[in-house]
Amino acid sequence: MPTISQWWTARREAAALRRRPIADDLWKRTLVRYPFLRSPADPGASALRRMSSLFLDRKEFTAVPPLRLSNDVVVAVAAQACLPVLHLGLERYDGFVGIVLHPDQVVARRQHLDEDGVLHEYDELLSGEAVEGGPVMLSWRDVRSSGRTAAEGYNVVIHEFAHVLDMADGVANGVPPLPPDIERAEWVATLTAAFDQLVARVAAQAPSTLDPYGAEAPEEFFAVASEAFFVNAAALRAEHPALYALLARFYRCDPAAAT
Numbered sequence: 441m442p443t444i445s446q447w448w449t450a451r452r453e454a455a456a457l458r459r460r461p462i463a464d465d466l467w468k469r470t471l472v473r474y475p476f477l478r479s480p481a482d483p484g485a486s487a488l489r490r491m492s493s494l495f496l497d498r499k500e501f502t503a504v505p506p507l508r509l510s511n512d513v514v515v516a517v518a519a520q521a522c523l524p525v526l527h528l529g530l531e532r533y534d535g536f537v538g539i540v541l542h543p544d545q546v547v548a549r550r551q552h553l554d555e556d557g558v559l560h561e562y563d564e565l566l567s568g569e570a571v572e573g574g575p576v577m578l579s580w581r582d583v584r585s586s587g588r589t590a591a592e593g594y595n596v597v598i599h600e601f602a603h604v605l606d607m608a609d610g611v612a613n614g615v616p617p618l619p620p621d622i623e624r625a626e627w628v629a630t631l632t633a634a635f636d637q638l639v640a641r642v643a644a645q646a647p648s649t650l651d652p653y654g655a656e657a658p659e660e661f662f663a664v665a666s667e668a669f670f671v672n673a674a675a676l677r678a679e680h681p682a683l684y685a686l687l688a689r690f691y692r693c694d695p696a697a698a699t
């Protein structure tokens with residue numbers, strides 16, 4: 441017998457699925473464009489399709505002109521955003537509602553006070569940004585090309601939503617709230633070892649399956665490692681087996697299993 445709260449949840453979800461269904465042809469197109477959404481255990485990605493409907497029902501999308509929202513646009517974002525939480529639960533994203541889509545990358549004016557107290561101003565080109573409790577910003581140009589850039593381990597949606605998971609405890613530091621079977625010390629040791637390796641490779645200009653941007657800071661490393669875990673899993677497992685195994689325990693899935 442389900443409890444009253446389970447019954448209410450099921451009823452609420454059934455209503456959301458009726459409000460925000462994803463049509464068969466649209467879902468098929470989405471899987472062709474972003475093949476990493478499929479998994480060997482669920483080739484039609486039906487669990488992801490269901491969660492994507494719930495995501496669309498709970499989140500508010502805004503498009504910055506000339507970009508216009510279409511079903512293809514919002515489903516592409518929803519499906520990629522749900523991939524990291526498919527086995528963790530959509531409530532991990534309860535801390536924010538808004539998603540702002542820009543047509544292209546955005547120039548952000550940054551200020552940085554150095555150790556000598558000198559203020560430096562510079563422009564940063566952003567393809568996405570996640571701030572605690574605030575909207576997630578994404579460049580549609582980058583989202584749209586994520587099928588092609590998967591081989592480089594690049595995925596802006598997974599990157600920003602990994603930051604959302606990381607910030608759930610109030611700090612962006614590369615340590616998201618961990619399940620009981622992962623000790624903080626193990627997490628920090630494994631990620632730090634892989635981070636140091638990436639920093640050394642970037643310094644030596646040696647190639648890596650991980651985006652060099654991950655060498656910027658531990659929180660960027662977690663986001664970059666999450667991208668590779670979901671879109672370039674076999675290569676990540678070959679290059680960083682310990683990191684891959686830990687992320688598989690964290691995300692409760694094994695995307696490289698069939699390769």
Ligand SMILES: [Zn+2]
Pocket residue numbers: 599603659660663
């Ligand atoms: Zn980042």
